[in-house]
Each structure stands twice: as structure tokens, then as C-alpha cells.
Amino acid sequence: MVTLYQIGRAPNTPSLTPFAIKLETYLRAANIPYKNDHRGKASSKGKVPWISYQGKAIADSDFSLEFLNKERNVDLNSHLSDEQKGAGRAFQKMVEENTYWVLVLDRWLYDKTNGTAKTFGIPSIMRWLPRSRFVGMAKKQGIGRHSKAEVEQILRNDVNAISCxxxxxxxxxxxxxxxxxxxxxxxxxxxxxxxxxxxxxxxVDEFSTVCSYLDRIKTEFWPDWDECTTGGGTRKATK
Incomplete structure (x- = not known):
């Protein structure tokens, strides 16, 4: 049994962190038995999510996948050619090293409702602290130095590439x-x-091809999606 350490469920998704959604979806697709630990306990690298399996702790979502692939003899990429594996790696790095930072800015800088901070239960008087931290990280990465309109265009270009x-x-x-x-x-x-x-x-909603793709994965691997949220999945799948 794999133990998946992550933060708690979110109002409309199984997790606020996309890396936990990635890892939990993998466990489901690979038919690997697992249980969640939602206490928010950080890994040896100071981050979540991470896993433990048969006494071994594996930090980082990608290293967790690679470890389980070997331990459980799983290969969800076995049907891919070398060329497809190269393209897949490029798409993964695009969304995790570039697109992700748009999400960070959207949640911590552009969202005036403080929805993310409220979900974490952060008191209003303290919300400036994580906001400053995450916005500062985005500036160091580079994307946080752009205007909101420019950041939006970066995201649109990324999603369009996936759609095409x-x-x-x-x-x-x-x-x-x-x-x-x-x-x-x-x-x-x-x-x-x-x-x-x-x-x-x-x-994302501008791209019907991508929305249908997300809905397909959600339907196939998360039939209990609504039960895995704190708000009952109020934002329904695209029709």
C-alpha cells in the first residue's frame, strides 16, 4: 500500500496542488493501491506531495512515479515511440515549469477573493505572507515580471499548443x-x-478540445471526483 502525503482536499478538486492531482491520477491509472495522508506533512525536501512505500520515503511527484514504475513494474508509456516520449517530456516540462507559474500568480496575486488563502484557513491578517512568498518566487522564475495581460497570453499559447x-x-x-x-x-x-x-x-475554457480531454480523464479515472472534494465538485464537467 502506497501512502500519498499531500495537503487536504479543495472545494472543487481533489487537491489545491496540481502535482498531487497528477500523482493521485497516476496511482489510479496504474491500479496501485494507496491511501491518503492529508496532514500536510512535508517531505525531506520540504514539499508536498510525496509518497512512502514499504518503508521508503520518496520526495517529489516525478521521482515518486519513477520509483513506483520500477517497484511495481508499471510503464504507462510502453506504447509510445521514442519520438512520442520526447514530445511528452517537452509537454510535461512546459506545463510544470512554465504553465504552473501562471496558476501561482492567478491564485496568489490576481485573485482578489483570497480563495486559496481561505481554503488553507489562513487568517486575513496573515494572508500577505504566503502571497508575498509565492509572488516573489514567480518573479525569481521570471514569469512574475510580466503584466497580467502578458501572463494571460503565455498561458493561452501553452494551452493552444496542447490543443493543437x-x-x-x-x-x-x-x-x-x-x-x-x-x-x-x-x-x-x-x-x-x-x-x-x-x-x-x-x-482553459476557451479551448473545447482541451476541456473535453480533461473531462474524459476526470470521468474515466475519477468517478468519485465530487466525493474527493470539500465542496461537492460545484464546477461541473463541460457538456
Whole structure:
């Protein structure tokens, strides 16, 4: 049994962090038994999510996937060519190293309702602290130095690239889901279904191909999605 350490459930998604959505979706797709620990306990690297398995603690979502692939003899990419694996790696790095920071800014800078801070139970007098931390990290990364309009265009370009590549395919590389789909789903599902700030979710909603793709993954691997949220999944799937 894998123990998945992450923060608590969110109003409309199983987690506020897209990396936990990615990792939990992988566990479901790979049919690996797991249980959640929602206490927010950080890994040895000071982050969540992470896993423990048979006495071993593995920090970082990607290293957790690689570890379980070896331990459980799982390969969700076995049907991919080397060329597809290269494209998948590129898409994963795009969404996790670039697109992700749009989500950070949308939740901590653009959202005037303080939805993320409220979900974490942060008192109003203390909300400036995580806001300052996350916005500062985005500036160090670089994307936080752009205007909101420029950040929105960066996101639109990223989602458009995914939309164009998807075309009429069920998943990124055809009828079978891959490990790279987990990364894309984690990031974009966090924007579409938990749209604090509104900008990121609104951009994703512009792309019907991507919305249908997210809904397919959600329906197939998360039939209990609403039960895995604190608000009952009030933002429903696209019709």
C-alpha cells in the first residue's frame, strides 16, 4: 500500500496542488493501491506531495512515479515511440515549469477573493505572507515580471499548443493514457475545475478540445471526483 502525503482536499478538486492531482491520477491509472495522508506533512525536501512505500520515503511527484514504475513494474508509456516520449517530456516540462507559474500568480496575486488563502484557513491578517512568498518566487522564475495581460497570453499559447497536438485524439498520444497525460491533467485540471482568480480557468475554457480531454480523464479515472472534494465538485464537467 502506497501512502500519498499531500495537503487536504479543495472545494472543487481533489487537491489545491496540481502535482498531487497528477500523482493521485497516476496511482489510479496504474491500479496501485494507496491511501491518503492529508496532514500536510512535508517531505525531506520540504514539499508536498510525496509518497512512502514499504518503508521508503520518496520526495517529489516525478521521482515518486519513477520509483513506483520500477517497484511495481508499471510503464504507462510502453506504447509510445521514442519520438512520442520526447514530445511528452517537452509537454510535461512546459506545463510544470512554465504553465504552473501562471496558476501561482492567478491564485496568489490576481485573485482578489483570497480563495486559496481561505481554503488553507489562513487568517486575513496573515494572508500577505504566503502571497508575498509565492509572488516573489514567480518573479525569481521570471514569469512574475510580466503584466497580467502578458501572463494571460503565455498561458493561452501553452494551452493552444496542447490543443493543437491533441487534435481529435482521446489522450495526448492516442487511445491509451500515458504518464505525460498525468502531468498535463494535473496542471490544467487545477485551473479549470478550481478557478481561483478566474483568469487561468477562463483561458482553459476557451479551448473545447482541451476541456473535453480533461473531462474524459476526470470521468474515466475519477468517478468519485465530487466525493474527493470539500465542496461537492460545484464546477461541473463541460457538456
Amino acid at each position: 497536438y491533441l487534435g481529435s485524439k482521446k489522450f495526448l498520444f492516442g487511445d491509451k493514457i500515458s504518464q505525460y497525460d498525468m502531468a498535463v491533467f494535473g496542471q490544467l485540471a487545477a485551473m479549470k475545475y478550481e478557478p481561483f482568480g478566474g483568469m487561468a480557468g477562463g483561458v
